[in-house]
Amino acid sequence: MTSPVDPNEVRLTGENSFIRLLDKQGGTQVGRASHWRILYSPAGPGHALYVHSKNLTKGAVRIYSDNLALARWLQEELESMIYPTFADQNIPVVDAVFAASGDGMSHWTESVESAPDSITLTWSELGESFLVRSGPGERPNRPLGIYSCFTPARKAQISINGQTAEGHAYPDKFGDRASSTACLAWGESWTRPRR
Amino acid sequence: MTMNPVDPNPVRLTGENSFIRLAEKEGGQDMTRASHWRILRSPGGPGHVLFLKSELTHNEVHIYSDNAALTRWLQEEIESALFPAFSDQNVPIIEAEFARIGNHMTFSTESVESQNDSVSLTWYKLGTPFIIRFQPGGIPGSPHGVYSCLTPAGAAQLSINGVAAKGRCFPEKIGDHMSSTSCLAWGETWVRPG
Numbered sequence: 001m002t003s004p005v006d007p008n009e010v011r012l013t014g015e016n017s018f019i020r021l022l023d024k025q026g027g028t029q030v031g032r033a034s035h036w037r038i039l040y041s042p043a044g045p046g047h048a049l050y051v052h053s054k055n056l057t058k059g060a061v062r063i064y065s066d067n068l069a070l071a072r073w074l075q076e077e078l079e080s081m082i083y084p085t086f087a088d089q090n091i092p093v094v095d096a097v098f099a100a101s102g103d104g105m106s107h108w109t110e111s112v113e114s115a116p117d118s119i120t121l122t123w124s125e126l127g128e129s130f131l132v133r134s135g136p137g138e139r140p141n142r143p144l145g146i147y148s149c150f151t152p153a154r155k156a157q158i159s160i161n162g163q164t165a166e167g168h169a170y171p172d173k174f175g176d177r178a179s180s181t182a183c184l185a186w187g188e189s190w191t192r193p194r195r
Numbered sequence: 196m197t198m199n200p201v202d203p204n205p206v207r208l209t210g211e212n213s214f215i216r217l218a219e220k221e222g223g224q225d226m227t228r229a230s231h232w233r234i235l236r237s238p239g240g241p242g243h244v245l246f247l248k249s250e251l252t253h254n255e256v257h258i259y260s261d262n263a264a265l266t267r268w269l270q271e272e273i274e275s276a277l278f279p280a281f282s283d284q285n286v287p288i289i290e291a292e293f294a295r296i297g298n299h300m301t302f303s304t305e306s307v308e309s310q311n312d313s314v315s316l317t318w319y320k321l322g323t324p325f326i327i328r329f330q331p332g333g334i335p336g337s338p339h340g341v342y343s344c345l346t347p348a349g350a351a352q353l354s355i356n357g358v359a360a361k362g363r364c365f366p367e368k369i370g371d372h373m374s375s376t377s378c379l380a381w382g383e384t385w386v387r388p389g
Contacts, residue, residue, distance in 0.1 A: 004333065005372040006326035013324065013344040013382040039381050040324055040346065045299045104241045129209065129236060131202035131342060131384050133328065138198055146200075147326060147342050149209040149384045151236065175201040186235050187209040187382040189326055189344045 008136055008145055008191035011077060014038035014045075016148070016188050017110065019121055019156045020181040021053075021167025030054040030167035033121055033158050034086060035110050036074055037098070043073035047098035049112050049119065050079060050086035053158060053165040061086060064096035064112050064119070078190065081144065104151075108184055118161055123184055125154035130177050136193050148188035150174065156182030204331055204340060204386035207272060210234035210241075212343070212383050213305065215316055215351045216376040217249075217362035225376075226250050227353055227360040229316055230281060231305050232269060233293070239268030243293035245307050245314065246274060246281040251355045256280055259291035259307045259314065273385065276337035303379055313356055318379050320349030325372055331388050343383035347375035 014037050021031035031053040039045050046067025052059055063086075065071035071093045080087035094114045102108035107124040129151045136145040152172075158165035169182035210233050217227040227249035235241050242262025248254060258281075260266040266288050275282035289309045297303035302319035324346040331340040353360045364377035 003370040003372070004327045004329050005370045006328060008326070010324040010326060010344055039299055040344070104236045129206040131204070131206055131386055132200050133202055133342065134198065134200040139200060147328070147344075147382065147384075149206055149236075175199045177201045187342070187384045189324075189382045191326060 006135075006145070006191060007194070009194045010040070011144065011190045011192055012038055012041035013189040014040070015184075015186050017108075017121070017123070017184045017186070018182065019123070019158055019169065021156070021158065021165055022170050022181060023167055025170045031056070031158050031165040032083070034079065034083065035121055037100075038070055038074075041070060041073060043067065043070040046070045047096075048074055049096070049098075049110075051119065051158065052085070053160070055166045056158070056160045056163055061088065061091050062117070063091050063093045064114055064117070065093050066096060066098060068093050078144070081142065104184075120157075120159045122157045122159075123151075123153035123182055124156070126184070127152040127154065127178075127180070130174075130179075132174065136191060143192065145191040146188065147191075148185045150179060151184040151186070152178070152180035153182045153184065154180065156180075202340070202386055205389045207339065207385045207387050208234055208237035209384040210236070211381050213316070213318065213379045213381070214377065215318070215353050215364065217351065217353065217360055217364055218376070219362050221365040226362040228278065229353055230274065230278065231316060234265055234269075237265060237268060239265035241265070243291075244269055245291070245293075245305075245316075246278075247314065247353075248280060249353065249355075249360045251353075251358060251360050256283065256286050257289065258286050259289045259309055259312075261291060261293060263288050273339070276334065276339070315352075315354045317352045318346070318348035318377055319351070321379070322347040322349060322375070325374075327369060331386065338387055340386045341383065343380045345369070345374060346379040346381070347373070348377045348379070349375065351377035
């Protein structure tokens with residue numbers, strides 16, 4: 001009988017909801033946000049937001065966090081693999097307070113409050129959730145394994161200080177599933193082979 | 196061929212289901228059992244539920260929640276297979292507020308505050324997290340599959356209005372992996388064949 005226990009080492013558990021805004025279906029990315037809520041990691045618990053937008057940040061990456069060590073660890077361990085643009089450790093980390101709201105069925109909002117910026121990420125017109133699971137090395141360019149519950153959003157918005165980022169979420173495929181370029185990603189754990 | 200990274204089964208819920216089981220001796224009967232749910236998404240909506248049975252409750256089941264619909268749905272869908280004593284829909288639901296504190300590296304505490312009771316569940320001496328994944332049919336008596344990140348606790352305490360329950364948690368195996376009768380269970384998703 002197969003063991004119910006994954007033999008790999010857990011690196012983190014938490015959430016990593018994301019938004020990718022495009023100028024048209026299959027078009028160019030004009031905005032991107034990666035929002036982490038971490039319960040367990042080697043750098044402790046906390047939140048981090050990596051974001052850039054063509055019109056709101058002139059393409060520059062901004063990083064907000066309530067745990068600087070976690071923000072740097074996520075860059076090194078995960079963002080360098082997922083989206084290297086977010087992995088530059090020379091980008092300063094802005095202290096921020098994080099909160100979530102919404103019913104999780106129709107919409108969800110993550111709020112990030114810092115001294116210079118007030119940011120909201122909103123996912124709406126939520127679709128059916130599905131469970132992503134793949135072991136270390138099973139997907140191209142993914143030496144780590146992942147378990148995550150994705151909920152695709154038909155609509156998503158990034159706002160900074162009341163200004164809305166240009167671009168829209170569009171349908172996307174994940175494996176054989178209809179998904180979106182903007183998803184809530186809850187119940188997420190990353191694994192790697194034991195050393 | 197690359198394996199399809201998506202589980203083909205519909206998701207029923209995602210959230211957390213940390214638990215505490217306390218006994219006087221290893222392998223002995225549970226004197227206290229608590230099932231704490233923090234749900235982000237389910238057909239009953241989001242919210243929290245604590246199912247509790249202890250010598251502190253005179254072995255009666257107490258249910259605390261901030262979402263009655265979620266509670267009844269969890270009883271019908273999940274607890275009826277996990278621990279039927281928690282699935283009796285005639286047990287009244289006590290309205291409560293839920294909060295979590297802790298650094299989650301050495302300890303984590305869930306607090307449940309109702310009009311009459313202050314319940315506290317604490318997991319400490321935390322071990323190394325590991326992932327469990329049961330395919331549908333892999334859990335006796337349940338049609339569901341489950342994925343969860345378990346962190347076993349070397350020690351746990353449940354108290355009601357400042358009085359701690361008797362007993363303690365003990366090492367326990369899941370599959371071939373050493374775990375505990377008390378675990379944090381985060382990043383948990385249940386699926387069921389459609």
